[in-house]
Amino acid sequence: MAGTAEPPRTMFEKIWSRHQVLEREDGQTLLYVDRHLLHDGGATAFDMLRKRGLKPRAPERVFATPDHYVATDSRRLEEIQDPRHREMVEKLARNTAEHGIRMFGLGGPDQGIVHVVGPETGLSQPGLLMVCGDSHTSTHGALGALAFGIGSTEVAHVLATQSLWQRKPRTMRISVEGQLGEGVTAKDVILAIIAEIGAAGATGHVIEYAGSAIRGLSMEGRLTLCNMSIEAGGRAGMVAPDEITYAYMQGREYAPKGAAWEAALERWRALPSDPGAVFDREVTLDAAAIAPMVTWGNSPEDALPINGRIPSPEDAPDAERREVVSRMLDYMGLTPGTPLDEVPVERVFIGSCTNSRIEDLRSAAAVARGRQVAAGVRAWVVPGSEPVKRQAEAEGLHEVFRAAGFEWREPGCSMCLGTNGDIAAPGVRVASTSNRNFMGRQGPGARTHLLSPAMAAAAAVTGRFTDVRRLMRGDA
């Protein structure tokens, strides 16, 4: 090493350089894609290929599952009511069958939300470059992959060439140091991060999450964290692989086996950012200062600790923000100064690629156990995949939810964006474990508040936003 020491590199730089097919003088880089995930919203890309007489270049690197358009009250294709929705699911099956792409199909044992299925099957791995025609592809970065969302034209491009032109993004390290308090989850951490840096805070950057609080998160927690990187504007989010990652991966269907596993471990252990690696930006948060969070507005950056109050336009720093706050409060039907924990909810959605994994369901069930969904509240639990559903049922969680008055449904994206028709009525307030509180996201006029699964369960059983720590202590 003497005299030829290479400059320390970030994990992102290591993965990026390993996937460079070629680099143009103007900085555009053609990157090779290891894994390409598809869902049932991707029919257009196949149409684009067909028009040009092209075929997928490496179908063995492409994997699919229907999630956006599947019904969550049935597993039968013919029971999808809307013919357009049914056609989307059918088209995915046809397109993948035609090109020899593996699909985890509806009614099969592995179907689920694409960002739950990837890690669960072992397809998502440290050091891989992964893409999917969905902005929440950042999720897979939790395993130390470089994973990002792309549009339909890019999906067609990757299908045809197994590669993608990209300009190198900047890097940003977000360190969360210290210990998270009881009842504070990865969802609260990411909402606190976005509240801190803003919905465009990481635009043009790939985020690496670091620090002792992140190292202490389970794989499920890291998946939640990385999932919402896009809500901070980040191109991708990642966590360095470690023993938690390897323990999660070992034995999964697509994880390397035997000697290949040992070889992979050696590669993966070299992935984390080198000591002294320089990031373009650094942000640090104190884990102990993070409380359970709830959003009140129409951007994920509008998040407050549960003991906060609905803000007033009067307190806005400028006229533009005053107008925005006032418009959001009007849409959300909220009065300035109201304590968040006095705001009543009408629907509760526990699910989505953010928070539908087994640990999420366990934490919600722990709150629901022995309690009842409040009068007038309709509460859903939509597991992220068939394996999550099976595991939850093996643990009896579905009985806990049902006994408490929750509906136990079938895996899919469901109310996160309502593409399958699972929406809330205009004006209805939803406590949702999903990732976006945009106007109309869960249906025209629907009022979405983002929170953790435990906080969502607490809202369900009390009929309003409630600090889950009070329920955990037994004083509510």
Added chain:
Amino acid sequence: MDPFLHLEAVAVPLPRPNIDTDQIIPARFLSRPREIDHGQFLFHDARRLPGSPEERPDFPLNRPEWREAKVVVGGRNFACGSSRESAVWALHDYGVRCAIAPSFGDIFYNNSLKNGLLPVVLPAEAVAELTAQLEARPGATLRVDLPAQTVTFPDGQVHGFEIDPFAKHCLLEGVDELGFTLTFEEDIAAFERRYGRENTR
């Protein structure tokens, strides 16, 4: 893809920050094939009164002066959120050829370039100034010159903007990347041999 060179057109200000792609095209319209005119879905809910087909008179695109706009001038983080390319199709099919904002959602920015819609990043102060000019004179036009990489405001101020040279080339020629990338087939194949298949079972 339609080539883009110059544009002199009415610009509509949409000055709010974080206008997301769910607002640009609500999710219930995403199952429509590309051939359908997506312009009819542009800001579908935002431009109508709640629960009604009736237009909100205060939504900028509903004002007669701005109805035919071919340029939108957005706020910070314009078109953030979902990767739905139909957000670009909705703008494109409506007739919009250029979007100007202080910053864009990354995926939308890339999707725009692939559909002949020019995304222009200008400093926040310049966008605020442009918005003020457009609001003062609804229906005012601006000029976009892609070869020169400039935007000329209604009052004559000229602002330069950055664009990736490759993206610029594709826009000017109206060609997409795919045909170009296919010419590198040998490089991709060589990479695949070098890289091996250790990551695929």
